[in-house]
Amino acid sequence: MQTPDFKFYIPVEVRYSDLDPQWHVNNTRYLVYMEQARLEYLRNLGLFEGQNFLDLKMIIADVHVSYLAPIELGQQVRVGTRTAKIGTKSITFEYRIEDSGSGQLLATGEVVGVTYDYRAHATIPVPADWRAKIGAFEGVDFLN
Amino acid sequence: MQTPDFKFYIPVEVRYSDLDPQWHVNNTRYLVYMEQARLEYLRNLGLFEGQNFLDLKMIIADVHVSYLAPIELGQQVRVGTRTAKIGTKSITFEYRIEDSGSGQLLATGEVVGVTYDYRAHATIPVPADWRAKIGAFEGVDFLN
Amino acid sequence: MQTPDFKFYIPVEVRYSDLDPQWHVNNTRYLVYMEQARLEYLRNLGLFEGQNFLDLKMIIADVHVSYLAPIELGQQVRVGTRTAKIGTKSITFEYRIEDSGSGQLLATGEVVGVTYDYRAHATIPVPADWRAKIGAFEGVDFLN
Amino acid sequence: MQTPDFKFYIPVEVRYSDLDPQWHVNNTRYLVYMEQARLEYLRNLGLFEGQNFLDLKMIIADVHVSYLAPIELGQQVRVGTRTAKIGTKSITFEYRIEDSGSGQLLATGEVVGVTYDYRAHATIPVPADWRAKIGAFEGVDFLN
Numbered sequence: 005m006q007t008p009d010f011k012f013y014i015p016v017e018v019r020y021s022d023l024d025p026q027w028h029v030n031n032t033r034y035l036v037y038m039e040q041a042r043l044e045y046l047r048n049l050g051l052f053e054g055q056n057f058l059d060l061k062m063i064i065a066d067v068h069v070s071y072l073a074p075i076e077l078g079q080q081v082r083v084g085t086r087t088a089k090i091g092t093k094s095i096t097f098e099y100r101i102e103d104s105g106s107g108q109l110l111a112t113g114e115v116v117g118v119t120y121d122y123r124a125h126a127t128i129p130v131p132a133d134w135r136a137k138i139g140a141f142e143g144v145d146f147l148n
Numbered sequence: 149m150q151t152p153d154f155k156f157y158i159p160v161e162v163r164y165s166d167l168d169p170q171w172h173v174n175n176t177r178y179l180v181y182m183e184q185a186r187l188e189y190l191r192n193l194g195l196f197e198g199q200n201f202l203d204l205k206m207i208i209a210d211v212h213v214s215y216l217a218p219i220e221l222g223q224q225v226r227v228g229t230r231t232a233k234i235g236t237k238s239i240t241f242e243y244r245i246e247d248s249g250s251g252q253l254l255a256t257g258e259v260v261g262v263t264y265d266y267r268a269h270a271t272i273p274v275p276a277d278w279r280a281k282i283g284a285f286e287g288v289d290f291l292n
Numbered sequence: 293m294q295t296p297d298f299k300f301y302i303p304v305e306v307r308y309s310d311l312d313p314q315w316h317v318n319n320t321r322y323l324v325y326m327e328q329a330r331l332e333y334l335r336n337l338g339l340f341e342g343q344n345f346l347d348l349k350m351i352i353a354d355v356h357v358s359y360l361a362p363i364e365l366g367q368q369v370r371v372g373t374r375t376a377k378i379g380t381k382s383i384t385f386e387y388r389i390e391d392s393g394s395g396q397l398l399a400t401g402e403v404v405g406v407t408y409d410y411r412a413h414a415t416i417p418v419p420a421d422w423r424a425k426i427g428a429f430e431g432v433d434f435l436n
Numbered sequence: 437m438q439t440p441d442f443k444f445y446i447p448v449e450v451r452y453s454d455l456d457p458q459w460h461v462n463n464t465r466y467l468v469y470m471e472q473a474r475l476e477y478l479r480n481l482g483l484f485e486g487q488n489f490l491d492l493k494m495i496i497a498d499v500h501v502s503y504l505a506p507i508e509l510g511q512q513v514r515v516g517t518r519t520a521k522i523g524t525k526s527i528t529f530e531y532r533i534e535d536s537g538s539g540q541l542l543a544t545g546e547v548v549g550v551t552y553d554y555r556a557h558a559t560i561p562v563p564a565d566w567r568a569k570i571g572a573f574e575g576v577d578f579l580n
Contacts, residue, residue: 017161020187021180021318025311025489026554027201031496032309032467036165039464043164047222054221057171057457064463068500078191078198122458165462169345169455170410175352176323176453183320201313208319212356266314305449308475309468315489324453331452335510342509345459366479366486 008142010084028074038099041083063120069113080104090146152286154228172218182243185227202266210260217254224248234290296430298372316362326387329371346410354404368392378434442516460506470531473515490554498548512536522578
């Protein structure tokens with residue numbers, strides 16, 4: 005199985021409220037940007053309709069971010085998302101945060117989500133249609 | 149002195165992280181949206197360059213928001229800003245948050261900022277160029 | 293009907309993440325502090341159990357905050373809450389944010405909540421037990 | 437060099453505003469809790485006085501969090517911090533987020549901070565007094 009390219013990007017608006025007293029985007033906001041990209045990725049693939057959040061079949065198990073350059077107010081930023089791996093009950097997403105103008109890589113991230121039933125408060129196997137739709141989008145066979 | 153129209157609008161990206169457990173945009177985030185509009189308004193008029201925040205000559209003294217309709221994830225939103233009044237040491241901004249698609253008014257706001265020197269920790273009179281540049285933009289004579 | 297005293301206070305921990313690039317607590321966080329006080333007030337009176345947020349019978353209609361002094365990291369802060377008024381479908385809360393050490397008043401606030409059914413997406417009359425329990429706590433007859 | 441115990445804990449107040457639409461504390465807020473613990477750790481050791489943030493000699497280079505259990509409103513939580521490693525220009529902090537009542541481990545984290553001069557926008561070697569004070573507190577010889 006090859007690693008897919010980053011095919012899905014969203015622009016992110018840097019807010020004054022994303023800045024911390026150090027005058028750059030706070031380290032925790034990079035994960036907010038990645039969260040937003042993940043939600044839009046899932047909505048784009050038809051895996052979450054965005055209204056009833058008890059239907060969002062994922063809980064976060066692990067995050068890892070490497071910060072390569074500070075982000076400042078006024079900077080144009082985009083976030084790329086791809087699915088790197090689908091396990092029995094987990095999906096590993098990879099992220100790139102880039103300057104939209106120069107293309108400079110500002111941060112990389114890896115987030116592991118566990119498929120989850122928020123009504124039952126229990127993990128569930130990755131649904132077959134998630135595996136199929138994500139695989140079709142990424143051009144990778146994620147069959148387990 | 150007539151009240152100026154809303155000439156300055158910014159689009160706002162509704163984030164998952166703006167939502168609260170009630171599944172709509174949290175009431176405090178409307179003020180974050182207005183804050184972002186105010187910053188971009190000041191930068192657009194050349195009154196703040198956006199790098200050294202000790203040069204941002206304003207501290208917030210009073211906020212008032214009326215909420216007319218909930219905002220949900222996926223909604224397209226814009227924020228209008230205008231200067232309603234300039235006093236000796238204060239500026240009153242008015243805001244409209246609207247659905248960009250339907251034009252529906254979602255909230256109105258009024259924010260009073262006091263002109264302030266963050267190095268001296270002291271209020272200052274509204275600088276003459278602020279009065280002139282805002283007046284020119286709004287098409288209103290704000291001479292005191 | 294007399295205005296009740298502030299009988300309910302919570303301590304608030306000022307976080308680094310509450311600060312903005314101006315190095316004081318951001319204006320929107322005062323409303324976060326008041327929101328926290330309101331939630332604990334409602335839980336304390338047995339009006340919200342804190343688990344299923346579709347059972348939280350209130351939506352915010354109006355907020356107004358007056359800022360009297362900046363709040364800095366390391367400052368000890370408390371928030372007082374009282375119910376000033378109960379209408380047919382709304383409750384008006386008043387707030388005081390104070391320095392816990394000196395007692396200095398740092399901000400005052402007024403928030404109007406409309407009683408609301410999050411499942412039906414519709415306003416509801418203030419429940420009789422809310423009126424009774426809040427009245428008993430505040431020592432004021434809020435009968436409509 | 438042995439790994440020090442967790443000697444430094446702070447209580448964290450779970451806020452309604454820390455919750456996301458999934459009704460638990462959002463994954464990004466675990467890093468806010470760790471950030472708060474790190475700031476208080478540095479202030480406690482006399483390495484940051486908490487007023488002028490250009491004097492905070494650290495920028496975040498890498499974060500990694502493993503989530504073991506959701507955190508809900510009303511839960512009592514504490515965050516433990518220790519310094520695991522001091523390099524030439526970096527310090528590695530480790531974190532434990534625990535339920536204060538049961539002692540249950542809720543999350544672990546590792547954050548790498550690079551020592552940094554915010555005025556010069558440049559990395560700096562770990563100051564000698566940081567190495568000495570952290571070593572004395574942790575009971576570990578961090579001499580490079």
